[in-house]
Amino acid sequence: MDQDGNLRLFSLDKQSGSWVVTWQALPGLCNVHGICGRNGICVYTPEPKCTCPPGYEMSEPTDWNKGCKPKFNFTCSKSQDVKFLALPNTDYYGFDAIYKDNASFNFCRQACLDDCSCLGFSYRESQRFCFGKRSLFSGYKQPSFPRTLHLKLPISMVASLEQIRNGSNPDCSKARDQLMVSSSTMYDTISKRVRWAYLYWFASAIGAVEILIFFSGWWILFRKGDVQSTLEDGYRAITSQFRRFSYAELKSATQNFKGEIGRGASGSVYKGVLADQRVVAVKRLGDVYHEEEVFWAEVSTIGKIHHMNLVRMWGFCCEGKHKLLVYEYVENQSLDKNLFSGDYIEWRDRFKIALGTAKGLAYLHHECLEWVIHCDVKPGNILLDKTFEPKIADFGLAKLLQRDGANSEFSRKRGTKGYMAPEWALNLPITAKVDVYSYGLMVLEIVKEIRLSSWVVKKEENEEQEAELTVFTREIKRRIQRGEDLGIEDLVDKRLKGKYSRKQARMLVEIGMSCVEEDRNKRPTMDSIVHQLLEIDGESKLPKSDNED
Known part of the structure; x- marks a missing residue:
């Protein structure tokens, strides 16, 4: 679990001797909740950057964990002293003080005006959904996102959207780079310790008596096997739940996609047996999911959803035009x-x-x-x-x-x-x-x-x-x-x-x-x-x- 709250799996590249990220729970940096701190917004420009909404400024210029603070003192003002600034394609996760479906825009606006704790509201026009926000946390902005956030500001506040459009504030990638540097340093330290351990063993073997060499060698071999076994168990624990499969693995598991057990609007489903003998259902997605953005959005959505009455997804495959999802196999079929x-x-x-x-x-x-x-x-x-x-x-x-x-x-x-x-x-x-x-x-x-x-x-x-x-x-x-x-x-x-x-x-x-x-x-x-x-x-x-x- 890294410092930004994202779960990552590191693997050692034996050729370069460095540790590289081979899997992470949230591939998009802006999907990590709270990466830009309270009131902050993560925006792609096209690289992920942190910025403050209009009317707000960084709490500490060098630390995005502290987020943004308002430039004004917000009290329970009269409606004529308040205005709303529309931030297109923007929203904050959760903290909904107001929630109502089939609501008009005017109703949503008035409900936020009447609630002193409401800092703004988002409105989805197509579904007429109203979400009033009592706290602005985990903000993000994406061009394809259909909601507009209406930020509550004093009417005297002069605010512009240029700050968000340009991503003028320091970007999130700095925090990520610092994280990767610290992670790399940590793993380099571990590697150095391992190398010193082997040097110590070698030096001890030359200068010690035979009995000491025997017990030292036995201890090192035992510890090495124990550590390797622990690493393998940990790797299996992570990858067996939600992992990335190769196309060759799934092709072999399904015997070249024979034995179709279902077909729907999204694609065909095949029964397969993995190398560890787990029986799975492999869904081969249709053409509409060939675009990377669409596919990763779907995998991200499904990966966050867990319920005993929903089929559980174990992993996926994304190699060129091949887009597949791997689910648990359900015995009694449909x-x-x-x-x-x-x-x-x-x-x-x-x-x-x-x-x-x-x-x-x-x-x-x-x-x-x-x-x-x-x-x-x-x-x-x-x-x-x-x-x-x-x-x-x-x-x-x-x-x-x-x-x-x-x-x-x-x-x-x-x-x-x-x-x-x-x-x-x-x-x-x-x-x-x-x-x-x-x-x-x-x-x-x-x-x-x-x-x-x-x-x-x-x-x-x-x-x-x-x-x-x-x-x-x-x-x-x-x-x-x-x-x-x-x-x-x-x-x-x-x-x-x-x-x-x-x-x-x-x-x-x-x-x-x-x-x-x-x-x-x-x-x-x-x-x-x-x-x-x-x-x-x-x-x-x-x-x-x-x-x-």
Whole structure:
């Protein structure tokens, strides 16, 4: 763990005798949180540099760890004494005093004015997201970033954006260079000690008696083997979790990419066996991920996300046009294959799948440091382990493209026909509610175990037959409007033969129906769905008869 908070792996170059960085957790320097200190902003010009926002200055001219300090005394002033300066493509991580989705710009501005602790706000126009900041920490500026930070300043303050554009302040690379020099010095010292140890051993061997040579040699060999074993164990511990694979390794592991086990919008998936006998799933990404910037952004996003209901990524390969991701292998394959092609799934497992998938999506929508929309929730992207615990796949592959509003053509194509929310066709701004729609449709399919997502409209005697989902939802709404019983017995898979919890089945149908509302504002959030399902998670006892409620 280096002084800047980034985790790096150093390897010894035997030819030059120097230590070089062979892997680091955050490849982009501006991705290291807090590298420019409090209030500081890391900006690429094109090299990474630290700078202070308008109205601020360095706390100490030679130390960016101290960050920036305001040139003014900020008190709880009246709104007419305050102004906002727009900093395009700029934001600060976290410390959100105000958070609201589907908010107008004026609402966001007024909320920050009314809150004395608010130092500024960022607003994402395409999703109407409002984030008010109570502290300015880990600032960064990137040309492709869609948010604008509106900095709160006294109206009398004269401020300019030139300071940020030019990166006039000392750059972050100085701190990095100092770090590398100190690291190099440290490792040179270690190397010198090792060389002195060998010299001492050699000198002792010449001048000592045979018995002393024997015990000294035995001690040195033992220590050398112990140190080497420790280094190898440490290397394996780091690289086995998240490492860079060569294309040759993955080609060999998958037997030249034979045995395809899945295919989606982002690429094809192959089963492989690594040299250490670990079974993995190797995803070969499509052409859209061939650009270095896109690929590294996706790897960075996925590498930060960890949840028991998300498929874990172990590593990646980036060699020229070859872009591959290495995931854990999930034994029972996809929900799609189990639900529609295999034996029927027991009710306990069905409810577990619905709850686990909701937890994973709620984590992506509400708990991640970086906001992620999946955009392709479907049974084919829900993998099941040996205990039928669900794991969501492909969850990070739309992140950068969703963040870049200019790439709307790809956004319209994102997802699988049949599971896509109506707003895709209407070309409305995409929010997390597209995942809610797809989840609701999938839950209804879990209950009924038939494909409701088919958009294939059959024709009989020149008359169009309605899609399954339209027929299903209209019938349920009719029963609800008339105050009739939902008729759970008719809705649940007949192969269960009554062995299911009616309370859980009714809840899943009601949740599914609320999720597939055409008006996205009427759909629930994923965290509220998790709370509803957890309340009846204990209702797992199967009825003894069809009449038991």
